[in-house]
Amino acid sequence: xxxxxxxxxxxxxxxxxxxxxxxxxxxxxxxxxxxxxxxxxxxxxxxxxxxxxxxxxxxxxxxxxxxxxxxxxxxxxxxxxxxxxxxxxxxxxxxxxxxxxxxxxxxxxxxxxxxxxxxxxxxxxxxxxxxxxxxxxxxxxxxxxxxxxxxxxxxxxxxxxxxxxxxxxxxxxxxxxxxxxxxxxxxxxxxxxxxxxxxxxxxxxxxxxxxxxxxxxxxxxxxxxxxxxxxxxxxxxxxxxxxxxxxxxxxxxxxxxxxxxxxxxxxxxxxxxxxxxxxxxxxxxxxxxxxxxxxxxxxxxxxxxxxxxxxxxxxxxxxxxxxxxxxxxxxxxxxxxxxxxxxxxxxxxxxxxxxxxxxxxxxxxxxxxxxxxxxxxxxxxxxxxxxxxxxxxxxxxxxxxxxxxxxxxxxxxxxxxxxxxxxxxxxxxxxxxxxxxxxxxxxxxxxxxxxxxxxxxxxxxxxxxxxxxxxxxxxxxxxxxxxxxxxxxxxxxxxxxxxxxxxxxxxxxx
Amino acid sequence: xxxxxxxxxxxxxxxxxxxxxxxxxxxxxxxxxxxxxxxxxxxxxxxxxxxxxxxxxxxxxxxxxxxxxxxxxxxxxxxxxxxxxxxxxxxxxxxxxxxxxxxxxxxxxxxxxxxxxxxxxxxxxxxxxxxxxxxxxxxxxxxxxxxxxxxxxxxxxxxxxxxxxxxxxxxxxxxxxxxxxxxxxxxxxxxxxxxxxxxxxxxxxxxxxxxxxxxxxxxxxxxxxxxxxxxxxxxxxxxxxxxxxxxxxxxxxxxxxxxxxxxxxxxxxxxxxxxxxxxxxxxxxxxxxxxxxxxxxxxxxxxx
Numbered sequence: 001x002x003x004x005x006x007x008x009x010x011x012x013x014x015x016x017x018x019x020x021x022x023x024x025x026x027x028x029x030x031x032x033x034x035x036x037x038x039x040x041x042x043x044x045x046x047x048x049x050x051x052x053x054x055x056x057x058x059x060x061x062x063x064x065x066x067x068x069x070x071x072x073x074x075x076x077x078x079x080x081x082x083x084x085x086x087x088x089x090x091x092x093x094x095x096x097x098x099x100x101x102x103x104x105x106x107x108x109x110x111x112x113x114x115x116x117x118x119x120x121x122x123x124x125x126x127x128x129x130x131x132x133x134x135x136x137x138x139x140x141x142x143x144x145x146x147x148x149x150x151x152x153x154x155x156x157x158x159x160x161x162x163x164x165x166x167x168x169x170x171x172x173x174x175x176x177x178x179x180x181x182x183x184x185x186x187x188x189x190x191x192x193x194x195x196x197x198x199x200x201x202x203x204x205x206x207x208x209x210x211x212x213x214x215x216x217x218x219x220x221x222x223x224x225x226x227x228x229x230x231x232x233x234x235x236x237x238x239x240x241x242x243x244x245x246x247x248x249x250x251x252x253x254x255x256x257x258x259x260x261x262x263x264x265x266x267x268x269x270x271x272x273x274x275x276x277x278x279x280x281x282x283x284x285x286x287x288x289x290x291x292x293x294x295x296x297x298x299x300x301x302x303x304x305x306x307x308x309x310x311x312x313x314x315x316x317x318x319x320x321x322x323x324x325x326x327x328x329x330x331x332x333x334x335x336x337x338x339x340x341x342x343x344x345x346x347x348x349x350x351x352x353x354x355x356x357x358x359x360x361x362x363x364x365x366x367x368x369x370x371x372x373x374x375x376x377x378x379x380x381x382x383x384x385x386x387x388x389x390x391x392x393x394x395x396x397x398x399x400x401x402x403x404x405x406x407x408x409x410x411x412x413x414x415x416x417x418x419x420x421x422x423x424x425x426x427x428x429x430x431x432x433x434x435x436x437x438x439x440x441x442x443x444x445x446x447x448x449x450x451x452x453x454x455x456x457x458x459x460x461x462x463x464x465x466x467x468x469x470x471x472x473x474x475x476x477x478x479x480x481x482x483x484x485x486x487x488x489x490x491x492x493x494x495x496x497x498x499x500x501x502x503x504x505x506x507x508x509x510x
Numbered sequence: 511x512x513x514x515x516x517x518x519x520x521x522x523x524x525x526x527x528x529x530x531x532x533x534x535x536x537x538x539x540x541x542x543x544x545x546x547x548x549x550x551x552x553x554x555x556x557x558x559x560x561x562x563x564x565x566x567x568x569x570x571x572x573x574x575x576x577x578x579x580x581x582x583x584x585x586x587x588x589x590x591x592x593x594x595x596x597x598x599x600x601x602x603x604x605x606x607x608x609x610x611x612x613x614x615x616x617x618x619x620x621x622x623x624x625x626x627x628x629x630x631x632x633x634x635x636x637x638x639x640x641x642x643x644x645x646x647x648x649x650x651x652x653x654x655x656x657x658x659x660x661x662x663x664x665x666x667x668x669x670x671x672x673x674x675x676x677x678x679x680x681x682x683x684x685x686x687x688x689x690x691x692x693x694x695x696x697x698x699x700x701x702x703x704x705x706x707x708x709x710x711x712x713x714x715x716x717x718x719x720x721x722x723x724x725x726x727x728x729x730x731x732x733x734x735x736x737x738x739x740x741x742x743x744x745x746x747x748x749x750x751x752x753x754x755x756x757x758x759x760x761x762x763x764x765x766x767x768x769x770x771x772x773x774x775x776x777x778x779x780x781x782x783x784x785x786x787x788x789x790x791x792x793x794x795x796x797x798x799x800x801x802x803x804x805x806x807x808x809x810x811x812x813x814x
Contacts, residue, residue: 094773095773098558098559098773098781099559101559102558102559120560124560124561221668221757222667222668222753222754222756222757224756283646284645284646284662284663284665285644285645285646285648285663285665285667285668286668287665287667287668287669287756287757288640288643288644288645288665288666288667288668288753288757289640289644297646302646433560436782439577439579440579440758440759444758444759447756447757447758448757448758451668451669451670451757451758451760452670453670453757453758453760454758
């Protein structure tokens with residue numbers, strides 16, 4: 001029998017090929033069309049270094065990771081570099097990034113840990129400005145909606161240190177539900193925002209229909225921030241107007257500058273969660289699963305409802321394309337009109353360039369491309385509502401349909417820009433750096449109430465509220481002792497109309 | 511007799527010192543230096559990743575001993591130790607006695623089966639066990655329900671009353687093999703002559719074990735208890751992967767407490783490396799104290 005001829009490639013041949021390819025790429029001006037793929041990556045505005053190299057990038061993953069994993073290989077090939085991407089949960093970023101910064105091995109591009117004040121990152125010299133690496137940066141910044149790039153938020157000393165490609169106009173506690181179970185229970189969340197009583201009744205009916213096979217409601221209860229997110233957003237919908245973000249914004253009513261953890265709206269939201277449990281409507285075992293585990297059980301038919309973010313859309317679309325589900329706004333307390341939700345000015349998913357990075361030209365080139373309308377369209381088409389692109393025109397042109405489009409329109413309708421103390425006074429950043437969320441935090445208090453280890457919703461929330469007040473007072477005091485010009489009055493915005501956006505002109509009025 | 515000067519003694523023993531040097535350097539780098547630095551950090555108000563670190567003396571220690579969550583975690587660590595070590599010691603001994611019997615042909619097989627969890631990555635075990643004990647389709651609950659031992663699923667890891675015993679059970683299962691091996695090693699030091707002589711003297715069954723074998727292996731028991739006790743106080747990976755200390759601190763042992771305060775948590779708490787070091791130093795001293803007590807007990811037992 002004639003032996004089939006095998007294709008033999010020697011190591012030397014491979015080396016020659018690699019060297020040739022490397023030489024071609026290092027020319028720095030290869031038209032990107034050579035690398036035909038999903039993306040039309042434009043040539044860099046100015047020649048990039050011909051030395052190549054490896055760019056390391058870390059962020060909180062999810063749908064961002066899905067997009068980067070598609071784009072990075074094409075981009076890397078077009079620029080003659082390699083890109084090492086780590087998409088990790090926030091819990092891991094919170095651990096890895098500080099340690100990596102300390103020992104000088106942080107990724108070229110990274111996200112700061114939750115709660116870390118960007119001003120500290122700049123003053124500590126961990127990051128470098130993007131200005132030298134993004135060609136025509138002023139023109140580039142001008143293409144973003146106003147309020148995305150702000151001094152004290154992502155710009156310091158007249159330079160741009162943090163780049164945002166996504167908007168923060170979204171909530172993480174939408175009502176996501178199984179269409180089948182919900183319709184069998186006799187409810188249609190698309191007909192209008194559901195009330196707490198309706199949620200409770202629907203959960204009871206789904207549980208009854210499930211007869212032990214599935215339940216009304218599920219939550220990733222051992223991921224403690226989920227409890228706080230639900231109560232915070234539901235409280236806002238109920239009328240507890242407050243900011244979002246870190247400790248120095250969250251739960252604070254900017255009309256009087258006080259925490260409102262013990263407000264009626266927060267209590268009602270906690271009571272709803274406890275009632276779902278006492279009704280027997282909660283999925284058994286919520287306390288031993290995190291948010292992704294709870295999310296994964298929904299398409300498996302384990303529960304009828306979950307309060308989660310639009311990031312579920314992409315994951316379910318990929319993992320359970322045939323499962324029918326719906327997305328709707330957060331429920332409202334009985335007899336009340338839903339109130340607006342607020343976000344602080346600025347974008348989300350801010351990317352920082354390590355001070356030690358030598359890959360700045362490539363990182364800047366990539367970020368610049370992603371900030372263009374075409375880059376934003378690409379982003380929106382893959383990431384959808386999970387992390388909405390910051391450019392509204394690009395989102396409109398992305399042609400989103402289904403739950404993604406519905407979620408974005410829901411967010412546009414429900415969310416306003418609220419005041420942000422750090423925009424008013426940059427020394428608030430020093431307070432943020434000194435703040436410590438008191439133990440037990442609100443998230444843990446709600447968890448403790450749910451498990452029954454803590455008793456008395458009102459008493460616990462009042463205690464918690466006082467702890468938060470004391471912690472902020474202490475942080476302000478410490479910041480002042482270090483020379484910061486800040487008082488608790490910086491959290492009071494008497495001209496805040498809770499039904500309109502709080503823009504630059506409002507800050508000028510103060 | 512005229513004693514040699516110290517320099518001469520050192521010179522004479524230079525080869526010994528030379529051979530000790532690499533180990534001393536490594537010990538210094540990876541044991542002494544970190545311990546020393548943790549003592550120093552414990553005196554600072556420092557998040558761990560900014561340049562700003564303020565010397566605050568013993569304030570972190572003062573805050574730790576006045577924190578109810580610190581003491582809860584402290585006590586919980588000892589509950590874990592006292593709940594697992596006796597079970598492992600007794601169970602490990604019983605299994606070792608059976609598997610030390612040369613007549614039992616399948617002894618190597620059983621030894622391997624019992625030892626297998628020891629060589630399995632603890633993080634993997636932690637994650638797998640969250641599925642095993644899941645109230646929804648978890649095999650543990652399926653078994654209990656199918657045998658009518660319970661009428662409703664039990665949320666082993668989500669219920670504050672069951673979470674710690676469940677984790678303790680998994681810990682015992684995971685490390686039982688190593689305790690068994692310790693006991694097997696101890697039992698194999700008992701010479702065959704002793705068994706033969708005991709039999710001639712009419713000592714059989716439990717008498718043989720209580721009056722002959724146990725006194726011989728007792729010094730080993732002290733060492734095993736010491737090793738096991740210190741091991742049971744170092745259970746970070748298992749608890750972090752199974753419960754992360756929850757729900758609401760129900761399974762938070764000292765290592766989880768230290769970890770929580772040293773890094774940013776889910777609830778957005780800023781890290782406090784200085785405080786975490788103070789808690790760690792306090793905890794380290796407590797463990798050292800227990801170890802010294804056990805050491806003294808061991809010496810006393812040996813004298814008896």
